[in-house]
Amino acid sequence: MPLKDVLAATLVMLVWGMNFVVIDRGLVGVPPLVFVAVRFAVVLLALPFVARPRAPLRKVLAVGVFMSLGQFGLLYTALAVGMPPGLASLVLQAQAVVTVALAALVLGERPLRVQLAGVGLGVVGLGVVAVGRGGHVPAVALVLCVLAAVSWATGNVLVRRLGVPGGLGLTVWSALVVPVPLLALACVVDGPAAVGHALTHLSLVNWLSTAYTAVLASLVGYGIWNRLLEHHPASDVAPFTLLVPPVGIATAWLADGEVPTALVVTGGVLLVAGVALVTLGPRWRRRPAAPVEVSAGGSHAVR
Template sequence: MKPADVCIAVLVAVIWGLAFVASRIALNEFSPELMTTLRFAIAALPCLFVKKPDVPWPLLIAISFTLFLGQFLSQAFAIAYGVPVGLSSVIVQSQALFTIGFAELLFSELPSRTQAVGIGVATLGLLMICGTVGYDFSVAAFAVLMISPLSFAAGNLLLRQAQDVRMFDLFAWLCLVAAVPLSALTLVSNGPQPTWHALTNMSLTGFVCMLALGLISTSIAYWLWGRLLRDYPAAQVVPFALLVPFVGSAASSVVFGETFGPLRLAGMITVVGGIAVMLLAKRSHSSSKTVLPKIA
């Protein structure tokens, strides 16, 4: 990769890691439903200028509801109900494990021997983290968070069906498709008056966080990452996503004073190590398309 593109890949990973912190701050003002709605409403603004990509509506909706709505709404609820930000950034990265697993079940894409080792290591790390559940957040919150990597993994495989389209246009419309039902959900669950009150009394901090999540973390970062995946083999680009949980955990420690007990820290390191083995392993042509990066 060119040095400039390496810098872009690192920048995107840093943006996605810091997005977890921005989400936690925004949740001090907004409900999980409203925050997720605002994120995708902002990211969908380019739809005013770009045409809908040549993707059937059922496929567009399926990708949006898994890759975006399901992933980020469950993530927002989990963080709002106590799952630490740094831990969340690691758990969500386990999507690589589930993506390979789903590809094997649905498409008979067998992982390589090295990938199988990585899956085993990452699974062990998740089990270690499960041993810490109940101390500072509930089992229910952890279960909700696990929806995020599962949903993202399903979205990865569905995204493969959208061929020969401009990624910027596609992601803008995916955001719009997610924003519409999220808006309805917000009005039903929060009520019109509380929703309006939250919007009209938004602080400067909340406004900046939402711009960062919608405009920078979603629109710009997705676009930059898509360009890298277009210009280089996935094996060169995807490993940069391993920086996301490290940035997210470090930023959470600085901003929120988040600490990790020995078992949880060991589990987090084990998960990231397993993911690294999976992403850096030699992959067959068929399976090399199945692992996509985590975006926060």
């Protein structure tokens, strides 16, 4: 992969990693479901300029229920009830592990042994994170974040099952299913008065956060990501997502002084290692054997 593409992929990971702190900042004074609805209403402004995925709209919306509405509705609510953004950036990556498990159950896909090892390692890591989250992180916040990862993984499996092309088109067109249902649900949960007040009293911070998440994270981020996937194998591009948790944790530490406990760090390392096995395992399996050279001393060097 050329250096410019490596830098582009790294830039996207920086944007996506910092996204969690930006969301957390923007949630101040706005019910989480309302804030998700506003974000995706802004995403929908790109609808006339982005081609619809080559699939029936009902399939696109079905994916959107889990990948857009469910994932972000649960994630924003988790952050609103006390999930630290750095920890959220880590836990959400469990979606890769859950995707493999769901694909095996729903699609009958047979994961490789290395992927099964990754799933097991990821589950152990998530358990260690749960034990070591510290008293300042409500259990309900952690559960909601895990459910957000499950919702994302379910969307991934639906993309495969329904044959819906992923990418920017899916991000934009699936947003059709987000604003109205979430605003209706927010009216039930928070009350129409609170929803109306939030929509008419959005602060500059709320709008800046929305602009970052909708424009940079969703539109620009996926635009660059899709271009990379068009020009390079997915096995070369996907591993860059492993940079998201470190960026998210570092950003939360610098911005909020969020210092993870030793158990959270241990669990995080295990979880990311599990995701790495799930993501990179197939690539290792397909990689041809490297040529072996014999050095003058008789030892073997693999290039």
